[in-house]
Amino acid sequence: MIAPLRQPENRRDRVRAATLAEIRQTARRLLIDRGEQGVSLRAIAREMGMTAPALYRYFANHGDLLTTVADDIFGDLVAALVAARDADPDADVVDRLAAAARAFRQWAVEHPREFAAVFARPLPSLTGDCDTPNSQQLSRLFFELFLELWQARPFPVPADGELAPALLVQLRSWAEETIGLPIPVGALYAFFALWIRLYGLVALEVFGHLQYAVPDVQPLFDTAVAELAGRLRAGERP
Amino acid sequence: MIAPLRQPENRRDRVRAATLAEIRQTARRLLIDRGEQGVSLRAIAREMGMTAPALYRYFANHGDLLTTVADDIFGDLVAALVAARDADPDADVVDRLAAAARAFRQWAVEHPREFAAVFARPLPSLTGDCDTPNSQQLSRLFFELFLELWQARPFPVPADGELAPALLVQLRSWAEETIGLPIPVGALYAFFALWIRLYGLVALEVFGHLQYAVPDVQPLFDTAVAELAGRLRAGERP
DNA sequence: GGACAACCGTGAACACCGTAAACTCGAAAA
DNA sequence: TTTTCGAGTTTACGGTGTTCACGGTTGTCC
Numbered sequence: 133m134i135a136p137l138r139q140p141e142n143r144r145d146r147v148r149a150a151t152l153a154e155i156r157q158t159a160r161r162l163l164i165d166r167g168e169q170g171v172s173l174r175a176i177a178r179e180m181g182m183t184a185p186a187l188y189r190y191f192a193n194h195g196d197l198l199t200t201v202a203d204d205i206f207g208d209l210v211a212a213l214v215a216a217r218d219a220d221p222d223a224d225v226v227d228r229l230a231a232a233a234r235a236f237r238q239w240a241v242e243h244p245r246e247f248a249a250v251f252a253r254p255l256p257s258l259t260g261d262c263d264t265p266n267s268q269q270l271s272r273l274f275f276e277l278f279l280e281l282w283q284a285r286p287f288p289v290p291a292d293g294e295l296a297p298a299l300l301v302q303l304r305s306w307a308e309e310t311i312g313l314p315i316p317v318g319a320l321y322a323f324f325a326l327w328i329r330l331y332g333l334v335a336l337e338v339f340g341h342l343q344y345a346v347p348d349v350q351p352l353f354d355t356a357v358a359e360l361a362g363r364l365r366a367g368e369r370p
Numbered sequence: 371m372i373a374p375l376r377q378p379e380n381r382r383d384r385v386r387a388a389t390l391a392e393i394r395q396t397a398r399r400l401l402i403d404r405g406e407q408g409v410s411l412r413a414i415a416r417e418m419g420m421t422a423p424a425l426y427r428y429f430a431n432h433g434d435l436l437t438t439v440a441d442d443i444f445g446d447l448v449a450a451l452v453a454a455r456d457a458d459p460d461a462d463v464v465d466r467l468a469a470a471a472r473a474f475r476q477w478a479v480e481h482p483r484e485f486a487a488v489f490a491r492p493l494p495s496l497t498g499d500c501d502t503p504n505s506q507q508l509s510r511l512f513f514e515l516f517l518e519l520w521q522a523r524p525f526p527v528p529a530d531g532e533l534a535p536a537l538l539v540q541l542r543s544w545a546e547e548t549i550g551l552p553i554p555v556g557a558l559y560a561f562f563a564l565w566i567r568l569y570g571l572v573a574l575e576v577f578g579h580l581q582y583a584v585p586d587v588q589p590l591f592d593t594a595v596a597e598l599a600g601r602l603r604a605g606e607r608p
Numbered sequence: 609g610g611a612c613a614a615c616c617g618t619g620a621a622c623a624c625c626g627t628a629a630a631c632t633c634g635a636a637a638a
Numbered sequence: 639t640t641t642t643c644g645a646g647t648t649t650a651c652g653g654t655g656t657t658c659a660c661g662g663t664t665g666t667c668c
Contacts, residue, residue, distance in 0.1 A: 248490060251490075251577060251579070252486060252489075252490030252577060253577065253578075267579075268582060271582070271583075290597065294593070294597070295589075295593050296589035296590075296592050296593045297589070298586065298588070298589035299584070299589035299590050299592075299593050302583070302584050302585065302586065302589070302590075303583070303584070306582075306583040306584070321590075321593070324580075324583075324584075324590070325567075325594070328567055328570040328571045328574060329563075329566055329567055329570060330570075331570045331573070331574055331579075332566040332567060332568075332569045332570020332571070332573065332574075333566045333570070335569070335570065335573055336566060336569055336570075339489060339490055339491065340491075341489070341505075341569075342562075344506065344509070344544075345509075345540070345541070345544040345562075346537070346540050346541070346544070346562075347540065348536065348540065350536070351533075351534035351535070351536035351537035351540070352534075352537050352540075352559075352562070354534050354537075355532070355533050355534045355537050355559070356563070359528065359532070
Protein backbone atom coordinates (compact mmCIF):
# COMPACT_ATOMS: atom_id res chain seq x y z
CA MET A 133 0.00 0.00 0.00
CA ILE A 134 1.41 3.30 -1.08
CA ALA A 135 1.31 5.96 1.52
CA PRO A 136 -0.08 9.29 0.25
CA LEU A 137 3.01 11.32 -0.47
CA ARG A 138 3.35 14.86 0.86
CA GLN A 139 -0.31 15.06 1.67
CA PRO A 140 -0.38 14.82 5.38
CA GLU A 141 -3.83 16.36 5.61
CA ASN A 142 -7.21 16.01 4.13
CA ARG A 143 -7.70 17.37 0.72
CA ARG A 144 -10.30 19.70 2.17
CA ASP A 145 -7.88 20.89 4.82
CA ARG A 146 -5.39 21.70 2.13
CA VAL A 147 -7.73 23.82 0.06
CA ARG A 148 -8.88 25.49 3.25
CA ALA A 149 -5.33 26.39 4.11
CA ALA A 150 -4.82 27.63 0.56
CA THR A 151 -7.82 29.96 0.53
CA LEU A 152 -6.92 31.14 4.01
CA ALA A 153 -3.50 32.06 2.73
CA GLU A 154 -5.05 33.76 -0.29
CA ILE A 155 -7.31 35.80 1.95
CA ARG A 156 -4.40 37.01 4.02
CA GLN A 157 -2.37 37.78 0.96
CA THR A 158 -5.22 39.63 -0.74
CA ALA A 159 -5.91 41.66 2.39
CA ARG A 160 -2.22 42.46 2.55
CA ARG A 161 -2.17 43.69 -1.01
CA LEU A 162 -5.25 45.82 -0.48
CA LEU A 163 -3.69 47.32 2.63
CA ILE A 164 -0.55 48.22 0.73
CA ASP A 165 -2.10 49.97 -2.20
CA ARG A 166 -5.41 51.26 -0.86
CA GLY A 167 -4.68 51.87 2.79
CA GLU A 168 -6.32 50.43 5.85
CA GLN A 169 -9.67 51.83 4.72
CA GLY A 170 -9.53 49.80 1.55
CA VAL A 171 -9.17 46.39 3.10
CA SER A 172 -12.86 45.60 3.56
CA LEU A 173 -14.40 42.17 3.65
CA ARG A 174 -16.31 42.85 0.46
CA ALA A 175 -13.20 44.11 -1.32
CA ILE A 176 -11.21 41.06 -0.31
CA ALA A 177 -14.01 38.75 -1.37
CA ARG A 178 -14.53 40.61 -4.65
CA GLU A 179 -10.83 40.37 -5.40
CA MET A 180 -11.00 36.63 -4.85
CA GLY A 181 -14.24 36.01 -6.70
CA MET A 182 -16.17 35.30 -3.54
CA THR A 183 -18.77 36.98 -1.38
CA ALA A 184 -18.09 38.64 1.92
CA PRO A 185 -19.96 36.31 4.28
CA ALA A 186 -17.78 33.43 3.13
CA LEU A 187 -14.86 35.05 4.90
CA TYR A 188 -16.59 34.38 8.17
CA ARG A 189 -15.72 30.70 7.68
CA TYR A 190 -12.12 31.75 8.17
CA PHE A 191 -12.21 34.67 10.57
CA ALA A 192 -14.50 35.48 13.45
CA ASN A 193 -14.80 39.09 12.31
CA HIS A 194 -13.10 41.88 10.48
CA GLY A 195 -10.84 42.76 13.37
CA ASP A 196 -9.55 39.21 13.66
CA LEU A 197 -8.63 39.28 10.01
CA LEU A 198 -6.75 42.53 10.43
CA THR A 199 -4.93 41.17 13.46
CA THR A 200 -3.83 38.13 11.48
CA VAL A 201 -2.66 40.33 8.64
CA ALA A 202 -0.76 42.45 11.14
CA ASP A 203 1.02 39.36 12.35
CA ASP A 204 1.87 38.42 8.78
CA ILE A 205 3.36 41.86 8.37
CA PHE A 206 5.41 41.38 11.50
CA GLY A 207 6.65 38.16 9.98
CA ASP A 208 7.79 39.94 6.85
CA LEU A 209 9.45 42.64 8.90
CA VAL A 210 11.30 40.09 10.99
CA ALA A 211 12.39 38.29 7.84
CA ALA A 212 13.78 41.52 6.43
CA LEU A 213 15.67 42.17 9.65
CA VAL A 214 17.07 38.66 9.75
CA ALA A 215 18.28 39.05 6.20
CA ALA A 216 19.96 42.34 7.02
CA ARG A 217 21.52 40.93 10.17
CA ASP A 218 22.93 37.92 8.35
CA ALA A 219 23.95 39.73 5.19
CA ASP A 220 27.56 39.73 6.33
CA PRO A 221 27.90 36.98 8.95
CA ASP A 222 31.55 37.78 9.53
CA ALA A 223 30.83 41.37 10.45
CA ASP A 224 31.22 42.83 13.88
CA VAL A 225 28.29 42.49 16.29
CA VAL A 226 27.97 46.23 16.31
CA ASP A 227 27.78 46.27 12.55
CA ARG A 228 25.16 43.55 12.48
CA LEU A 229 23.10 45.40 15.07
CA ALA A 230 23.43 48.62 13.09
CA ALA A 231 22.46 46.78 9.92
CA ALA A 232 19.32 45.46 11.60
CA ALA A 233 18.45 48.92 12.83
CA ARG A 234 18.92 50.40 9.38
CA ALA A 235 16.80 47.64 7.90
CA PHE A 236 14.07 48.40 10.42
CA ARG A 237 13.90 52.03 9.33
CA GLN A 238 14.14 51.20 5.67
CA TRP A 239 11.32 48.71 5.90
CA ALA A 240 9.18 51.21 7.80
CA VAL A 241 9.80 53.97 5.29
CA GLU A 242 9.11 51.68 2.35
CA HIS A 243 5.98 50.18 3.93
CA PRO A 244 4.44 53.07 5.85
CA ARG A 245 0.91 51.74 5.79
CA GLU A 246 1.97 48.35 7.03
CA PHE A 247 4.09 50.00 9.70
CA ALA A 248 1.12 52.04 10.84
CA ALA A 249 -1.18 49.02 10.75
CA VAL A 250 1.22 47.07 12.91
CA PHE A 251 2.58 49.68 15.31
CA ALA A 252 -0.52 51.77 15.79
CA ARG A 253 -3.13 49.05 16.05
CA PRO A 254 -6.50 50.29 17.34
CA LEU A 255 -5.28 50.48 20.89
CA PRO A 256 -4.20 46.97 21.82
CA SER A 257 -3.69 48.31 25.30
CA LEU A 258 -7.45 48.60 25.48
CA THR A 259 -8.35 45.41 23.64
CA GLY A 260 -5.48 43.33 24.94
CA ASP A 261 -4.73 41.48 21.72
CA CYS A 262 -1.16 42.58 21.48
CA ASP A 263 0.99 39.51 21.79
CA THR A 264 0.87 38.02 18.34
CA PRO A 265 3.60 35.43 17.79
CA ASN A 266 5.66 37.40 15.32
CA SER A 267 5.55 40.62 17.30
CA GLN A 268 7.37 38.76 20.04
CA GLN A 269 9.90 37.60 17.52
CA LEU A 270 10.76 41.16 16.55
CA SER A 271 11.89 42.24 19.99
CA ARG A 272 13.47 38.81 20.43
CA LEU A 273 15.62 39.40 17.37
CA PHE A 274 16.90 42.71 18.62
CA PHE A 275 17.36 41.34 22.09
CA GLU A 276 19.43 38.41 20.86
CA LEU A 277 21.67 40.79 18.99
CA PHE A 278 21.96 42.89 22.09
CA LEU A 279 22.87 39.86 24.19
CA GLU A 280 25.58 38.93 21.75
CA LEU A 281 26.85 42.48 21.85
CA TRP A 282 26.83 42.53 25.60
CA GLN A 283 28.87 39.36 25.81
CA ALA A 284 31.34 40.52 23.19
CA ARG A 285 31.75 44.11 24.36
CA PRO A 286 30.16 44.83 27.71
CA PHE A 287 29.74 48.44 28.69
CA PRO A 288 28.87 50.18 31.94
CA VAL A 289 25.21 50.03 32.83
CA PRO A 290 23.28 51.48 35.76
CA ALA A 291 23.58 49.56 38.98
CA ASP A 292 20.50 47.90 40.43
CA GLY A 293 20.25 50.67 42.96
CA GLU A 294 19.80 53.25 40.23
CA LEU A 295 16.68 51.59 38.89
CA ALA A 296 13.28 51.97 40.46
CA PRO A 297 12.58 48.87 42.60
CA ALA A 298 9.34 48.15 40.76
CA LEU A 299 11.24 48.24 37.49
CA LEU A 300 13.86 45.92 38.90
CA VAL A 301 11.41 43.14 39.71
CA GLN A 302 9.65 43.44 36.36
CA LEU A 303 12.84 43.24 34.36
CA ARG A 304 14.14 40.40 36.52
CA SER A 305 11.04 38.28 36.03
CA TRP A 306 11.01 39.00 32.32
CA ALA A 307 14.66 37.95 32.06
CA GLU A 308 13.93 34.72 33.88
CA GLU A 309 11.04 33.93 31.56
CA THR A 310 12.84 34.59 28.31
CA ILE A 311 16.45 33.73 29.07
CA GLY A 312 18.12 31.85 31.84
CA LEU A 313 21.27 33.81 31.26
CA PRO A 314 22.49 35.84 34.18
CA ILE A 315 22.71 39.39 32.93
CA PRO A 316 22.64 42.56 35.01
CA VAL A 317 19.24 44.16 35.09
CA GLY A 318 20.89 47.42 34.13
CA ALA A 319 21.82 45.84 30.82
CA LEU A 320 18.16 45.04 30.17
CA TYR A 321 17.41 48.66 30.91
CA ALA A 322 20.05 49.67 28.40
CA PHE A 323 18.48 47.39 25.83
CA PHE A 324 15.10 49.02 26.19
CA ALA A 325 16.71 52.43 26.07
CA LEU A 326 18.18 51.51 22.70
CA TRP A 327 14.97 50.01 21.39
CA ILE A 328 13.02 53.07 22.50
CA ARG A 329 15.34 55.33 20.56
CA LEU A 330 15.15 53.24 17.43
CA TYR A 331 11.38 52.95 17.57
CA GLY A 332 10.88 56.57 18.51
CA LEU A 333 12.89 57.90 15.63
CA VAL A 334 11.33 55.61 13.05
CA ALA A 335 7.78 56.12 14.29
CA LEU A 336 8.16 59.89 14.40
CA GLU A 337 9.42 59.83 10.83
CA VAL A 338 6.75 57.53 9.43
CA PHE A 339 3.95 59.36 11.20
CA GLY A 340 5.26 62.63 9.79
CA HIS A 341 6.07 64.31 13.06
CA LEU A 342 9.57 65.35 12.08
CA GLN A 343 8.78 66.88 8.72
CA TYR A 344 8.43 70.36 10.13
CA ALA A 345 12.11 70.40 11.06
CA VAL A 346 13.82 67.58 9.20
CA PRO A 347 12.14 66.89 5.87
CA ASP A 348 14.65 64.14 5.05
CA VAL A 349 15.22 61.99 8.10
CA GLN A 350 17.80 59.72 6.51
CA PRO A 351 20.85 61.76 7.59
CA LEU A 352 19.46 62.18 11.09
CA PHE A 353 18.97 58.44 11.33
CA ASP A 354 22.41 57.71 9.95
CA THR A 355 24.00 60.11 12.39
CA ALA A 356 22.17 58.56 15.31
CA VAL A 357 23.15 55.04 14.31
CA ALA A 358 26.75 56.07 13.75
CA GLU A 359 26.88 57.81 17.11
CA LEU A 360 25.50 54.83 19.00
CA ALA A 361 27.65 52.37 17.10
CA GLY A 362 30.71 54.45 17.87
CA ARG A 363 29.90 54.50 21.54
CA LEU A 364 29.27 50.76 21.62
CA ARG A 365 32.53 50.09 19.86
CA ALA A 366 34.39 52.25 22.33
CA GLY A 367 32.90 50.30 25.20
CA GLU A 368 30.94 53.32 26.34
CA ARG A 369 27.40 53.31 27.42
CA PRO A 370 25.00 54.07 24.52
CA MET B 371 -27.41 105.56 19.88
CA ILE B 372 -26.31 102.66 22.00
CA ALA B 373 -23.60 100.55 20.53
CA PRO B 374 -24.26 96.82 20.76
CA LEU B 375 -22.20 95.73 23.74
CA ARG B 376 -19.88 92.73 23.61
CA GLN B 377 -21.25 91.53 20.32
CA PRO B 378 -18.43 92.14 17.95
CA GLU B 379 -19.91 89.85 15.31
CA ASN B 380 -23.13 89.17 13.62
CA ARG B 381 -25.66 87.30 15.62
CA ARG B 382 -25.61 84.62 12.97
CA ASP B 383 -21.87 84.37 13.14
CA ARG B 384 -22.07 83.86 16.85
CA VAL B 385 -24.52 80.98 16.72
CA ARG B 386 -22.48 79.49 13.92
CA ALA B 387 -19.38 79.61 16.07
CA ALA B 388 -21.34 78.09 18.93
CA THR B 389 -22.61 75.11 16.98
CA LEU B 390 -19.19 74.67 15.45
CA ALA B 391 -17.74 74.45 18.92
CA GLU B 392 -20.46 72.04 19.93
CA ILE B 393 -19.68 69.81 16.98
CA ARG B 394 -16.02 69.66 17.89
CA GLN B 395 -16.78 69.02 21.50
CA THR B 396 -19.30 66.30 20.70
CA ALA B 397 -16.89 64.60 18.33
CA ARG B 398 -14.26 64.77 21.02
CA ARG B 399 -16.53 63.10 23.55
CA LEU B 400 -17.47 60.37 21.10
CA LEU B 401 -13.81 59.75 20.37
CA ILE B 402 -13.01 59.43 24.05
CA ASP B 403 -15.67 56.94 25.01
CA ARG B 404 -16.37 55.07 21.78
CA GLY B 405 -13.05 55.18 19.98
CA GLU B 406 -12.22 56.60 16.58
CA GLN B 407 -14.75 54.24 14.97
CA GLY B 408 -17.55 55.78 16.98
CA VAL B 409 -17.08 59.36 15.86
CA SER B 410 -19.23 59.29 12.74
CA LEU B 411 -21.06 62.21 11.21
CA ARG B 412 -24.39 60.57 11.95
CA ALA B 413 -23.48 59.90 15.56
CA ILE B 414 -22.33 63.48 16.10
CA ALA B 415 -25.47 64.84 14.50
CA ARG B 416 -27.69 62.45 16.45
CA GLU B 417 -26.04 63.50 19.68
CA MET B 418 -26.75 67.13 18.82
CA GLY B 419 -30.30 66.65 17.58
CA MET B 420 -29.38 67.28 13.98
CA THR B 421 -28.95 65.32 10.79
CA ALA B 422 -25.64 64.34 9.32
CA PRO B 423 -25.66 66.41 6.11
CA ALA B 424 -25.97 69.56 8.18
CA LEU B 425 -22.41 69.04 9.33
CA TYR B 426 -21.26 69.70 5.80
CA ARG B 427 -22.05 73.36 6.44
CA TYR B 428 -19.17 73.32 8.90
CA PHE B 429 -16.67 70.83 7.52
CA ALA B 430 -15.77 69.86 4.01
CA ASN B 431 -15.84 66.18 4.87
CA HIS B 432 -15.38 63.66 7.62
CA GLY B 433 -11.60 63.79 7.46
CA ASP B 434 -11.53 67.55 7.89
CA LEU B 435 -13.62 67.24 11.00
CA LEU B 436 -11.25 64.64 12.42
CA THR B 437 -8.26 66.81 11.63
CA THR B 438 -9.84 69.73 13.46
CA VAL B 439 -10.62 67.54 16.43
CA ALA B 440 -7.03 66.31 16.40
CA ASP B 441 -5.84 69.88 16.58
CA ASP B 442 -8.18 70.54 19.49
CA ILE B 443 -6.66 67.55 21.23
CA PHE B 444 -3.19 68.93 20.61
CA GLY B 445 -4.39 72.13 22.19
CA ASP B 446 -5.52 70.33 25.31
CA LEU B 447 -2.28 68.43 25.48
CA VAL B 448 -0.25 71.61 25.18
CA ALA B 449 -2.37 73.23 27.87
CA ALA B 450 -1.70 70.31 30.20
CA LEU B 451 2.02 70.56 29.55
CA VAL B 452 2.06 74.31 30.11
CA ALA B 453 0.28 73.80 33.40
CA ALA B 454 2.78 71.19 34.49
CA ARG B 455 5.71 73.32 33.40
CA ASP B 456 4.48 76.35 35.31
CA ALA B 457 3.22 74.49 38.36
CA ASP B 458 6.32 75.55 40.28
CA PRO B 459 7.75 78.57 38.50
CA ASP B 460 10.65 78.82 40.93
CA ALA B 461 11.82 75.32 40.18
CA ASP B 462 14.99 74.41 38.36
CA VAL B 463 14.86 74.30 34.57
CA VAL B 464 15.64 70.62 34.74
CA ASP B 465 12.74 70.07 37.09
CA ARG B 466 10.37 72.02 34.88
CA LEU B 467 11.49 70.02 31.86
CA ALA B 468 11.06 66.79 33.77
CA ALA B 469 7.63 67.91 34.93
CA ALA B 470 6.59 68.58 31.35
CA ALA B 471 7.87 65.17 30.29
CA ARG B 472 5.98 63.48 33.09
CA ALA B 473 2.85 65.39 32.18
CA PHE B 474 3.22 64.26 28.59
CA ARG B 475 3.26 60.61 29.58
CA GLN B 476 0.46 61.03 32.08
CA TRP B 477 -1.75 62.72 29.54
CA ALA B 478 -1.03 60.00 27.00
CA VAL B 479 -1.78 57.22 29.45
CA GLU B 480 -4.97 58.87 30.60
CA HIS B 481 -6.13 59.70 27.05
CA PRO B 482 -4.92 56.75 24.97
CA ARG B 483 -7.49 57.14 22.23
CA GLU B 484 -6.78 60.82 21.83
CA PHE B 485 -3.07 60.11 21.82
CA ALA B 486 -3.54 57.53 19.10
CA ALA B 487 -5.79 59.81 17.10
CA VAL B 488 -3.22 62.55 17.24
CA PHE B 489 0.06 60.69 16.98
CA ALA B 490 -0.95 57.93 14.61
CA ARG B 491 -3.06 59.86 12.16
CA PRO B 492 -3.87 57.92 8.98
CA LEU B 493 -0.44 58.51 7.53
CA PRO B 494 -0.05 62.28 7.30
CA SER B 495 3.22 61.57 5.55
CA LEU B 496 1.09 60.33 2.68
CA THR B 497 -1.66 62.93 2.88
CA GLY B 498 0.53 65.84 3.94
CA ASP B 499 -1.88 67.43 6.40
CA CYS B 500 0.47 67.28 9.32
CA ASP B 501 1.19 70.80 10.37
CA THR B 502 -1.83 71.80 12.37
CA PRO B 503 -1.20 74.92 14.46
CA ASN B 504 -1.25 73.26 17.85
CA SER B 505 0.98 70.38 16.83
CA GLN B 506 3.66 72.96 16.14
CA GLN B 507 3.08 74.41 19.57
CA LEU B 508 3.82 71.11 21.24
CA SER B 509 7.34 70.78 19.90
CA ARG B 510 7.78 74.50 20.42
CA LEU B 511 6.99 74.13 24.10
CA PHE B 512 9.58 71.43 24.58
CA PHE B 513 12.08 73.27 22.47
CA GLU B 514 11.69 76.47 24.48
CA LEU B 515 12.30 74.54 27.66
CA PHE B 516 15.32 72.98 26.06
CA LEU B 517 16.66 76.36 24.99
CA GLU B 518 16.29 77.67 28.54
CA LEU B 519 18.08 74.60 29.80
CA TRP B 520 20.86 74.98 27.31
CA GLN B 521 21.46 78.58 28.31
CA ALA B 522 21.36 77.80 32.03
CA ARG B 523 23.40 74.60 31.97
CA PRO B 524 25.08 73.89 28.67
CA PHE B 525 26.48 70.43 28.13
CA PRO B 526 28.79 68.91 25.54
CA VAL B 527 27.15 68.22 22.22
CA PRO B 528 28.49 66.68 19.04
CA ALA B 529 30.58 68.98 16.89
CA ASP B 530 29.31 69.94 13.47
CA GLY B 531 31.77 67.50 11.93
CA GLU B 532 30.13 64.59 13.71
CA LEU B 533 26.76 65.25 12.08
CA ALA B 534 25.94 64.19 8.55
CA PRO B 535 26.29 67.23 6.26
CA ALA B 536 22.73 66.87 4.98
CA LEU B 537 21.49 66.88 8.57
CA LEU B 538 23.57 69.94 9.30
CA VAL B 539 21.94 72.06 6.63
CA GLN B 540 18.43 70.94 7.55
CA LEU B 541 18.88 71.73 11.22
CA ARG B 542 20.54 75.02 10.42
CA SER B 543 17.73 76.20 8.20
CA TRP B 544 15.15 75.07 10.72
CA ALA B 545 16.92 76.99 13.47
CA GLU B 546 16.99 80.11 11.34
CA GLU B 547 13.28 79.85 10.64
CA THR B 548 12.17 79.30 14.22
CA ILE B 549 14.76 81.11 16.30
CA GLY B 550 17.32 83.71 15.51
CA LEU B 551 19.37 82.59 18.46
CA PRO B 552 22.82 81.29 17.67
CA ILE B 553 22.94 77.77 19.06
CA PRO B 554 25.25 74.97 18.01
CA VAL B 555 23.62 72.58 15.61
CA GLY B 556 24.78 69.77 17.85
CA ALA B 557 22.47 71.12 20.53
CA LEU B 558 19.53 70.86 18.17
CA TYR B 559 20.55 67.29 17.54
CA ALA B 560 20.60 66.71 21.28
CA PHE B 561 17.12 68.21 21.54
CA PHE B 562 15.72 65.82 18.99
CA ALA B 563 17.50 62.93 20.66
CA LEU B 564 15.68 63.79 23.87
CA TRP B 565 12.32 64.26 22.18
CA ILE B 566 12.75 60.97 20.36
CA ARG B 567 13.32 59.15 23.63
CA LEU B 568 10.34 60.75 25.29
CA TYR B 569 8.04 60.07 22.38
CA GLY B 570 9.36 56.55 21.81
CA LEU B 571 8.82 55.48 25.38
CA VAL B 572 5.34 56.96 25.65
CA ALA B 573 4.19 55.70 22.26
CA LEU B 574 5.49 52.20 22.92
CA GLU B 575 3.61 52.17 26.20
CA VAL B 576 0.33 53.51 24.89
CA PHE B 577 0.39 51.23 21.86
CA GLY B 578 0.98 48.26 24.15
CA HIS B 579 4.36 47.27 22.78
CA LEU B 580 6.06 47.05 26.15
CA GLN B 581 3.48 45.00 27.98
CA TYR B 582 5.19 41.73 27.19
CA ALA B 583 8.18 42.75 29.28
CA VAL B 584 7.14 45.67 31.46
CA PRO B 585 3.44 45.50 32.34
CA ASP B 586 3.69 48.67 34.39
CA VAL B 587 5.74 51.26 32.56
CA GLN B 588 5.57 53.92 35.25
CA PRO B 589 8.79 52.88 37.04
CA LEU B 590 10.63 52.53 33.75
CA PHE B 591 9.54 56.03 32.80
CA ASP B 592 10.47 57.44 36.18
CA THR B 593 13.87 55.84 36.01
CA ALA B 594 14.50 57.20 32.55
CA VAL B 595 13.47 60.71 33.52
CA ALA B 596 15.54 60.58 36.68
CA GLU B 597 18.56 59.34 34.76
CA LEU B 598 18.33 62.08 32.15
CA ALA B 599 17.63 64.77 34.71
CA GLY B 600 20.63 63.64 36.71
CA ARG B 601 22.85 63.82 33.68
CA LEU B 602 21.56 67.25 32.73
CA ARG B 603 22.10 68.52 36.24
CA ALA B 604 25.66 67.23 36.21
CA GLY B 605 26.35 69.06 32.99
CA GLU B 606 26.76 65.78 31.16
CA ARG B 607 25.34 65.01 27.80
CA PRO B 608 21.94 63.34 28.03
C1' DG C 609 -21.96 1.91 -1.99
C1' DG C 610 -25.07 4.61 0.73
C1' DA C 611 -26.30 7.48 4.73
C1' DC C 612 -24.97 11.03 7.50
C1' DA C 613 -22.51 14.84 9.20
C1' DA C 614 -19.44 18.65 8.55
C1' DC C 615 -18.19 22.22 5.97
C1' DC C 616 -17.97 25.96 2.25
C1' DG C 617 -20.12 29.37 -0.17
C1' DT C 618 -24.34 32.14 -1.67
C1' DG C 619 -28.24 35.39 -1.45
C1' DA C 620 -31.03 38.23 1.05
C1' DA C 621 -31.48 41.16 4.74
C1' DC C 622 -30.36 44.59 8.63
C1' DA C 623 -28.29 48.48 10.46
C1' DC C 624 -25.00 51.38 9.89
C1' DC C 625 -21.74 54.69 7.23
C1' DG C 626 -20.03 59.13 4.07
C1' DT C 627 -21.76 61.99 0.78
C1' DA C 628 -24.59 64.53 -2.89
C1' DA C 629 -28.64 67.03 -4.51
C1' DA C 630 -32.97 69.30 -4.05
C1' DC C 631 -35.66 71.57 -1.00
C1' DT C 632 -37.73 74.45 3.12
C1' DC C 633 -37.68 78.21 6.01
C1' DG C 634 -36.20 81.89 8.86
C1' DA C 635 -33.24 85.69 9.30
C1' DA C 636 -30.19 89.22 7.47
C1' DA C 637 -29.57 92.70 3.67
C1' DA C 638 -31.24 95.63 -0.03
C1' DT D 639 -40.77 95.05 1.66
C1' DT D 640 -38.57 92.33 -1.13
C1' DT D 641 -34.60 89.76 -2.05
C1' DT D 642 -30.83 87.05 -0.84
C1' DC D 643 -28.51 83.72 1.70
C1' DG D 644 -27.43 80.20 4.67
C1' DA D 645 -28.69 76.51 8.14
C1' DG D 646 -30.92 72.40 8.22
C1' DT D 647 -33.98 68.58 6.41
C1' DT D 648 -35.37 64.91 3.28
C1' DT D 649 -34.24 61.68 0.14
C1' DA D 650 -31.18 58.85 -2.23
C1' DC D 651 -26.93 56.23 -3.69
C1' DG D 652 -23.34 53.21 -2.92
C1' DG D 653 -20.56 51.38 0.51
C1' DT D 654 -19.62 48.84 5.05
C1' DG D 655 -19.73 44.68 8.90
C1' DT D 656 -22.57 41.06 10.16
C1' DT D 657 -26.39 37.51 10.56
C1' DC D 658 -29.16 33.85 8.88
C1' DA D 659 -31.33 30.36 6.11
C1' DC D 660 -30.35 27.79 2.39
C1' DG D 661 -27.84 24.64 -1.28
C1' DG D 662 -23.92 21.87 -2.74
C1' DT D 663 -19.72 19.45 -1.97
C1' DT D 664 -16.73 16.65 0.63
C1' DG D 665 -15.18 13.47 4.11
C1' DT D 666 -16.53 9.67 7.27
C1' DC D 667 -18.62 5.65 8.97
C1' DC D 668 -21.56 1.64 8.55
